[in-house]
Amino acid sequence: MPGTLASRRFSRLRFALTTVVTAVGLIAACATPVDERPAPAPTPGDPHSLTFPRTATYFLNQQDLPPVEELARYDVVVIDNEWANRKPHEYFDELRHANPRLRLLAYVNVVDHPDQLGTEAYWANRYALWQFDENGESAFPEPWLAHTMDGTPVSEWPESTMTNLTDQAPRINGQIFAEYAANWVVDDVWSAGVWDGIFLDVWGDRIYSADRDHWDIDSDGTDEPDDSIYGFGNPWERGVNLAEQIIRQRIPDAILVANGDRTLLTQQLDGRAWEKFADPRADRNPMFDIEQYVSLTAEGEHRRPGLAMTIDKLGAAPHSAQDFQRARYFLAATLLQNGFWAPMGADYDEPAYFDEMDGGGLGPGYLGHPLVADPSPAVLNDPYADGVGSLGHGLFRRDFEHGTVLLNTDDKPREVQLEKPFRRLQGVRDPSTNNGDTVTSVTLQPSDGLVLSSENP
Incomplete structure (x- = not known):
């Protein structure tokens, strides 16, 4: 069997230690042999050429994938890198045929070394990364795992040990872990030939969730404090930066997106993902998230034109009026800049879809292009003019070729007078x-958004 641990819904599925009931023989039959894999997929066109809204899904279930027609509704699809070994190449061809706008990103996590894995047939890439043998034993070098001076492992996720991604990690066979991990991304993930890019999870200047804030990064018998490990310019960030440089050099046309507290540097990454975007239920400050998203997407040192993604969980099978309002709010906030919105249900194994994503049947990108293509951060402060800006405290508008988007971040209902008729x-x-x-006028409730069409009002 592919796995031995009970399946669980993770808020962020890292390495998915799950029980999978598919027989190994079936997996082997479906997988594309390594020596028959095609060359890496050609890079799609400029993401800024896509019309709006831009949609995404962050689907991390390890036991099955949705049907092609379901995944093909989205413009950016993030799935685990192992699916390239589990699904025949034709599956990915069908996805792109069903939606030529679609960009497929491989989910990758090189930080959390799992305590155990299932069979090699099901976890081929992870077996290579973590050096598991046929008996399920890992020969991964201990010095590349994070430990305190007395040998206590450091963990930032259950049933795993954090890797030593710093540039001070011991060299083994001539390389540090950051170099080894970067080359694995290229040689074992990208080589499948089905991906448009890589989604790097747990990838930031700092790891806030580690259970030890002091550990021995250079195996010298002394624990370094967290402010000497993390933060921009410190050993952890320098290791992340080195790995990014290697990946970008080796696959220069790949879309590279990071999730986490990561500084965008010298166009190495295409952008970042904002998890739990602007969601007060997840203890997020909505305006802070919106300001960061608008600013970094416009001005960050990302590779042009960039690819940003916002991710929100809305609860199981979202269908209530409150769910719909939250969805409108998150999507409208995303539409203030040029990102892709990924709504999920209760967790990252339940894609969600709303009227506003295809206009209730108008089709993908039904709003067309924005009148202001790449708004600056001033959009949140400057009065509305020429198609984008503020309509007053906490109220924003952005116009598109075929409609307009309104966002109310205020705690009071706000009325908006429209200069011409629009259609809900x-x-x-x-x-x-x-x-x-x-x-010709609408009232937005607190923390609400609205998409209006100018087609045939």
Whole structure:
């Protein structure tokens, strides 16, 4: 069997120690042999050429994938890197045929070394990374794992030991772990030939969730304090930076997206993902997240034109009026800049979809291009003019070729007078809000958003 541990829903699936009931023989039959894999997929066109809204899904279930037609609804799809070994190449061809806008990113985590894995047939890439043998024993070098001076392992995720991604890690066979991990990304993940890019999880200047704030990064018998390990310019960040440089040099056209507290440097990454974006239920400050997203996406040192993603969990099978309002809010906030919005259900194994994502049937990218293509951070302060800006305290607007988007971050209802008639979307999931009516003014509730169409008002 592929695994031996009970399946669990992780808030962030890292290495998925799950029980998978698929027989090894079936896996082997479906997998594409390494020596028959095609060359890496050609890089798609400029992400800024895509019309809006731009949608995404962050699907991390390890036991199965949704049908092609479900995943193909989204413009960016993040799935685990192991699926390239489990699914025939035709599956990915069908995805792209169903949605030529789609960009496929391989989920990668090189920080959390698992205590155990299932079979090599199911976890081929991880077996290579963590050096598991056929008996399920890992020969991964101990000096490349994070330990305190007395040998206590450092962990930032259950049932795992954190790796030593610093540039002070001991050299083994002529390389530090950051170099080894970067080359694995290229040689064992990208080599499958099905990906447009890589999603690097747990990838930042700092690891806040580690259970030890002092540990021995250079195996000299002394624990370094966290302020000498983490932060921009310190050993951990320098190791991350080195790994990024290697990956970018070896696969220069790949889309590289990081999740976490990562400084964007010298166009090594295409962008960042904002997890739990602007969600007060997740103890996020909505305006802080929105300001960071708008600013870093516009001005960050990302590779041009960039690819940013916002991710929100909305609960199991979101269908209530409150769910719909939260979805409108997160999407409208994302539309203030050029990112891709990934709504999920209760966890990262439940994609979600809303009227506003395809206009209630108008089709992908139904809003067209924005009138202001790449707004500066001043969009949140400057009065609305020429298609983007503030309509007053906490109220924002951005116009597109075929509609407009409104966002109310205030704690009071806000009325907006429109200069011409617009049409509410004709919804199938939320027909109460999206009733198809023509309007010349609308009232947005606190923490709400609204998408209006200018087509045939």
